[in-house]
Amino acid sequence: MSTITVVIPTYNExxxxxxxxxxxxxxxxxxxxxHSFQILYIDNASKxxxxxxxxxxxxxxxxxxxxxxxxxxxxxxxxxxxxSQAEGDCAVLMYADMQDPPEIIPDFIKKWEEGYxxxxxxxxxxxxxxxxxxxxxxxxxxxxxxxxxxxxxxYDGFGLYDASFIKELRDLKDPLPxxxxxxxxxxxxxxxxxxxxxxxxxxxxxxxxxxxxxxAMLGITSSSKAGLRMATFIxxxxxxxxxxxxxxxxxxxxxxWDYYSVGTAAILIxxxxxxxxxxxxxxxxxxxxANINLRTMNHPIVVEKERINMKREV
Numbered sequence: 001m002s003t004i005t006v007v008i009p010t011y012n013e014x015x016x017x018x019x020x021x022x023x024x025x026x027x028x029x030x031x032x033x034x035h036s037f038q039i040l041y042i043d044n045a046s047k048x049x050x051x052x053x054x055x056x057x058x059x060x061x062x063x064x065x066x067x068x069x070x071x072x073x074x075x076x077x078x079x080x081x082x083x084s085q086a087e088g089d090c091a092v093l094m095y096a097d098m099q100d101p102p103e104i105i106p107d108f109i110k111k112w113e114e115g116y117x118x119x120x121x122x123x124x125x126x127x128x129x130x131x132x133x134x135x136x137x138x139x140x141x142x143x144x145x146x147x148x149x150x151x152x153x154x155y156d157g158f159g160l161y162d163a164s165f166i167k168e169l170r171d172l173k174d175p176l177p178x179x180x181x182x183x184x185x186x187x188x189x190x191x192x193x194x195x196x197x198x199x200x201x202x203x204x205x206x207x208x209x210x211x212x213x214x215x216a217m218l219g220i221t222s223s224s225k226a227g228l229r230m231a232t233f234i235x236x237x238x239x240x241x242x243x244x245x246x247x248x249x250x251x252x253x254x255x256x257w258d259y260y261s262v263g264t265a266a267i268l269i270x271x272x273x274x275x276x277x278x279x280x281x282x283x284x285x286x287x288x289x290a291n292i293n294l295r296t297m298n299h300p301i302v303v304e305k306e307r308i309n310m311k312r313e314v
Contacts, residue, residue: 004028004109004160005038005065005088006102009079011072013096014049017041020094021057021064023102031106040065040091040310042082045072058308066308073302079157080177081301084170087312090162099198100158108160111191118183118190120152120159125196151184152192159183159193175301234277242274 006024010017021039028037041054043066057064067085069078083093090112094100100121111119141153157179161169168186169177183190 001034001036002089003036003038003087004032005040005086005091006105007040007042007082007086007091007093008096009042009044009075009082010046010050010054010096011044011075011078012046012048012050014046014053016096016098017050017053017057020096020098020102021061023098024105027102027105031103032109035109036063038063038065038088040067040082040086042067042069042078042085044069044075044078055308062309065310066306067304067310068306070303070305076178077176077301080169080179083161083179084166084301085310085312086161086163086166087310088163090160091166092160093157095156095158100156101195101198104193104195105160107193111193112160112162114191116189116191117162117165118159118187120155120183120190120192122152122192122194123154123156123197124194152180155180155183177301234281
């Protein structure tokens with residue numbers, strides 16, 4: 001009998017811990033045959049009662065496992081690390097807000113039994129804020145255009161991953177992993193299951209604009225050189241444009257020297273425009289440098305404070 005580990009990253013999810021446990025347990029007891037299951041919660045230094053509730057579940061059911069991070073290492077790192085520590089023959093990654101319904105896990109398992117090493121959930125519809133869904137769609141299309149590999153649209157990590165692929169992720173030793181890009185780049189043939197994303201039922205999302213920005217920039221800087229090339233192309237075009245304007249202005253001034261005034265407005269507009277473009281791309285370049293810096297420091301992905309009911313040592 002194979003074992004399936006359901007990995008659930010958490011941060012301030014006290015209202016959802018028991019509900020995720022009960023829904024996952026019900027799915028496996030009623031809809032999955034021939035497989036046992038584990039639930040691995042990886043908590044990213046929650047400030048509410050999340051850890052106390054997880055400890056209580058671990059004490060009542062040894063199929064519930066836990067990894068508690070020492071501090072908050074960020075959503076991407078914590079999620080990737082939790083997946084890399086799964087002990088089962090395959091792992092299902094889902095989130096504690098339950099916007100991605102655990103009821104389609106049996107569909108993932110069927111595809112895995114057919115031989116697929118990766119089965120991803122694709123959001124063909126969503127009940128979340130329409131504006132957010134639209135922005136996500138634009139971002140996925142942008143990533144598909146600028147990335148060196150074909151990205152998976154409307155995919156947030158929810159899916160099933162075979163133990164062989166998880167071992168590859170673990171062996172990477174990447175201190176700044178971008179799971180979606182790695183699945184698209186390194187993953188073998190995959191199956192895709194479409195579903196409707198629900199709204200968050202309990203609690204408040206810890207994601208804000210800056211966290212969405214962090215994830216978006218991690219994806220761009222990890223998967224594409226397009227930003228750097230765009231800076232080169234636009235810088236070259238602006239330089240040529242400025243040369244052309246300068247030559248044209250000089251010619252006009254020579255021909256109509258007695259009444260043509262260049263004026264300061266055109267000069268100031270040109271200076272501010274070029275300066276703004278330079279500052280924008282300096283910031284963009286800084287994102288790449290920060291990405292490189294974090295990778296070269298070779299820090300661990302996370303530092304654990306405690307693990308419960310786990311067989312594998314740190």
